[in-house]
Amino acid sequence: MSGNRRELLKEIYAGLSAFFGPQGWWPAETPFEVILGAILTQNTAWKNVAAAISNLRRHDLLIFENICRVYPQHLAVLIRSSGFYNQKAKKIKNFCNHVLTKWGGSLENFLALDLEPLRSELLSIRGIGPETADSIILYAAFKPSFVVDTYTYRIFSRHGWVEESIGYEDLREYFMGALDADLALFQEFHALIVRTGHLYCRKKALCSGCPLNVYL
């Protein structure tokens, strides 16, 4: 049964990869920028996140040591366009304070942890949930933790491949239990799923030619 799942996933990945080509995610220049983007994009369109990151860049705040010194209120003003800005400013500061107090300010050392210890420590930080944690692990720490998002859930449940009631951890295990722990594969697969979701989830267009050929 699990071999079947592996074949299904391999087939979907191959199809999406051939259809869309390489995605080259995450759209950021440094690990810390990935982390900021992962928090800022929580339930928010990426376009609004991009504007916030652009503001941070203008203020030279895409650097860990710099953002550590800024007040949450000031941060909130700069990331306003990403929505939930008061919460998100606090979440970013929570992350920074964790690295400062527990890792002596060495983000590099923190991200060098093995996958499982890193994941549980990320999840202990207020504001870092499972998707944000896995995004950070996959695209900032470069370790193969599969990222599940709403598109993943919608696409796979709508096709009847998983139960509608499935939760985050079980859906993540659906992928990780069937696929080899391959960094590039996980990075591309998630990016391709999001690409598909952007085009077809809750849109009127049908998936003409797309391997996931169903009205979502």
Added chain:
DNA sequence: CACCAGGCAAGTA
């Protein structure tokens, strides 16, 4: 005008 976007935490039963 209503609805949603690459979630998460806190509160309730």
Added chain:
DNA sequence: TACTTGCATGGT
């Protein structure tokens, strides 16, 4: 354990 609600801007 399993819902529900607050958070908030900007695009369709």
